[in-house]
Amino acid sequence: MSCCAKAADEYLSSPRSLLLLTVMATLSYAVAAVVFFLLSVLLITRWRGRLYGSLLATACFASSIWAATIAGLPYQDYTYPLLIQILELSRDATLTLFLVILLGPFRTGETDKTSPRLKPITIAIALLYLLGLAQIIASNYTASIHPDQADSPYAFLTWVAMAITGMILVEQYYRNTPQEQRWGIKFVCLGIGGLFVYDFYLYSDALLFRKISPDIWAARGWVNTLIAPLIGLSAARNPKWVVGIAVSRHILFYSSALFGTAVYLLLMAAAGYYLRFSGGTWGTIFQLTFLFGAIVLLVVVLFSGTTRSWLKVFISKHFFSYNYDYREEWLRFTRTLSEEKTELRIRVIKSLAQLVESPAGGLWFKSDQHHAYLPIARWNIPPVETSVAMESHFCQFLQESSWVIDLYQHDSESQKYAAMVLPDWLPTIHKARWVVPLILHGELLGFVVLTEPRSKVEFNWEVRDLLKVAGRQAASYLAQYESAQALSTARQFESFNRMSTFIVHDIKNLIAQLSLLLTNAEKHKDNPEFQQDMLDTVALSVNKMKRMLEKLSSANLHEAKTPLALDVLLQRIIASKSFHEPQPELEIADAELNVVADPSRLERVLGHLVQNAIEATPKDGHVKVRLKRAPGQAIIEIEDNGHGMSEQFIHEKLFTPFESTKTAGMGIGVFESREYVEEIGGKLQVSSEVLKGTVFLVMLPLAPNL
CATH class of the missing domain: 3.30.450.40 (GAF domain)
Structure with a gap:
């Protein structure tokens, strides 16, 4: 006996205790038939969407005839089970065709209305429904000749496959509709998708227990009744069903994998079912072992890179016009x-x-x-x-x-x-x-x-x-x-060369100091004060070279910035320049001004500016260093009345490396001074006039909380 006829026989041959169930089933299918008939009439009379509307109206009309036929079964001579199955197959086929037409990218040659070329997926769906029709005819023919073979569970496999196909098409339609347009199609997806989900539940249960559950069958009419308004609401929102569809290869890949997995598991379940009933005492053991091995094999195949690659290529070749998204x-x-x-x-x-x-x-x-x-x-x-x-x-x-x-x-x-x-x-x-x-x-x-x-x-x-x-x-x-x-390599060499240049510059200054000592030694070598100053100067030069070597070592790449008293630092710098002519003068207007800097480097910067002022000034001139406070900063002013600089030289060459007015200079001292002063948050300004002198202003931020 065929699968749909089983449900009819279930409540036809039921005892009096199932009379209420029979009445409820009849009522549910009768209401569904009326609702779908009204919806089909509404679509036919008011639809303007041509092909889409015609297909949907046909599907609703087929649903109405199918539901009405089932509702009238108790009052018929039950000789038409084949008709019921064909009507249900027609309903599913028209709904599926409606979804396939909406998913236009499933066809190539869409612009060529005369000779469209169907994609293999469309052909596969058509073959599935042809197989379903053949199975219906064959099962009814077999039941008429061999009634003892009418209870085969394999009769439900085709219906399960058609339900899965419908669910996948609904999922594809919804996922590939642009976000802003989903409001118009979400109810039809919910309605048709719910219909196929319930069919899947119905026939999966029947596949498991080898018969259709009367309760599930009776409730099916009410489920179809609830679905009809959802379809009607979407029809009102989509007068022409003009929805931009773009099938994602990514989604199609996983949908295909899901469909293949479902088919595989159904086939393996059928094989396991056969082993159980043909294996005698050991049938259950054989079934469980086989099903577990089948699941393991499926997992291995799904996680295989070769399988995934083959599926991607297959989808690109057979479902899309181009191989790549x-x-x-x-x-x-x-x-x-x-x-x-x-x-x-x-x-x-x-x-x-x-x-x-x-x-x-x-x-x-x-x-x-x-x-x-x-x-x-x-x-x-x-x-x-x-x-x-x-x-x-x-x-x-x-x-x-x-x-x-x-x-x-x-x-x-x-x-x-x-x-x-x-x-x-x-x-x-x-x-x-x-x-x-x-x-x-x-x-x-x-x-x-x-x-x-x-x-x-x-x-x-x-x-x-x-x-x-x-x-x-x-x-x-x-x-x-x-x-x-x-x-990066060039910058490393640049950093190395720059560091080497600064070292050479510092060594040049030390050599200048030691040369001055040697020059004055012949004249003042018997003077005890000169001897003491010479020892102090040599000791200072040695300490500077030691600190220089420490800077070059890998363990001391980072400078130690600490709070530093400027008045003490300037006194030490002026004392180191006391043997030069003219001797620099120090004026401290505001004492106890502290900044955060590296002591040795700031001393080198300020010492270089003072040394430049001395070298640019004649012996009878003057060099004055002043320390004073300004709001939030300390100002060091270095003034001389030497030969001065032109405004053009200040703007174009003073702060340019390797540019110098001194024959023995390297031209990086002022450049380094400005770089370091700006590095610790300060500013270096200069004003000069030719033959009148120069003033350098070093403005440094005061140390906080000091």
Whole structure:
């Protein structure tokens, strides 16, 4: 006996205790028939959406006839179970067709209304319903000849498969509708989706217990009644059902995996059911062992990279006009290049390999020093140490043509590659398939060798162009990376050279002080005060050189900034310059002014400014150093009446490294002074006039809470 007829017999042959259930079932299907009939009339009379409206109206009318037939069963001569099943199949088919038409991307040639070409998924759905029709006819024929075979549980498998198909189509329709347009279709998705979900529940229960539950069957009429208003509400919101659909490959991939998993589990459950009833005493053990092994096998397959790769390629080839969703591919490509977990060169290989599902590859990059392309990175391939000369035919071909080389095609159609000679080592890479050039501004920066993909990929113009463009993008990343590396190295050398220059400058000042001592030693060597001052000066020079060496050591790279009394520091600086002519004078207007700085470096900066003032002033001139307070800062004023500087020199050369007015100077003292003063939050200002003198103002922020 057929599956739908079983439900009828269930309440026809029921005892008097099930009379109420029979009445409720009849009433529920009768109400559903009336509601769907009214909805179909409303759609036919007021619909303006042409094809969509016609399909939906047909589905509602088929639902009405189907429900009315079931409601009238108790008052009929029950010889039409086949009719009930065909009506239900018609209802499901029209609803499914309605969803497929709404999902326009399931068809190619949409603009060609005369000869549309159906996608394989549409053909598969049609075959499923043809199989359902054949199963209905076969089961009714078998039941009429062999009544003892009418209780086969396999009769429900087709209905379960059709319910799953409907759920997936509803899910696809909702997910791929733009967010702002979902308000118009959410109720029809809820209604049709609820219908298929309830059918899935009904027939899954029947598959498990080998018969349809009377309670679930009776409630089905009320469920269909509740669904009809939802469909009507969406119909009112969508007079033409013009909804922009964009099927996501990502979602379709998981939907396909879900559908395949459901079909697999149903088949395995059927096989387990057979083992249970054919295995005798050990049947239950065989069934549980088989089902567990089937689930483990399913998990292994789903997590297999090869299987996932094959499914992605299959979906792209058979469900879409183009092999790639360029938005998703470019986002993934950019994300891979931008990751920080792995080194950029490895990321370049991975990003290109993902485009063609390749599991491994290697990168060769240009080296001007070796005048060749060197292997600088590899991913899942053994080490390759062979380089490629820049002037080789292989590299010249890549640079001139910018072609992506298919090694398989090169072997079979070498004339396309202008008889290009491949490097001897290239075929030795296991399953090497493609060579992707990295071109930037017409220059070949390098190339990437990719291995055979996990699943078969047709190397057509689309794959070639995508790899070509992606290679150019990857080349820009690598060029930027190499430039950053070179810049970092240059900055390290610059820092080293700058530090060396400052050291030489400090040594020059120390030499000047010691030379002055030697000059005055002949004249004052018998003077005890001079002898003591000479010892103090030598000791000071030694201490300065020790501190200089400490700065150069790796353990003292960071300066120690501490609160520092400026009056004490200036007194020490002036005392060290007491043997110069003219002798600098110190005026402290405000004492106990403290700043936060490195003592030795600030002393060197201020000492250099005082020394410059002394050297720029004749012996009969004057150099005055003043310390005073201003709101929130200390001001050190260094004034001289020397030869002065022009305004043009101050603006263009004074703070420029290696520019100096002194024949023995290096021109970095004032530059270093300003850099350090600004580093600790201060300012350095200068005013000067030729032949009248110069004034330097050093403004430093006062230490907090002092």
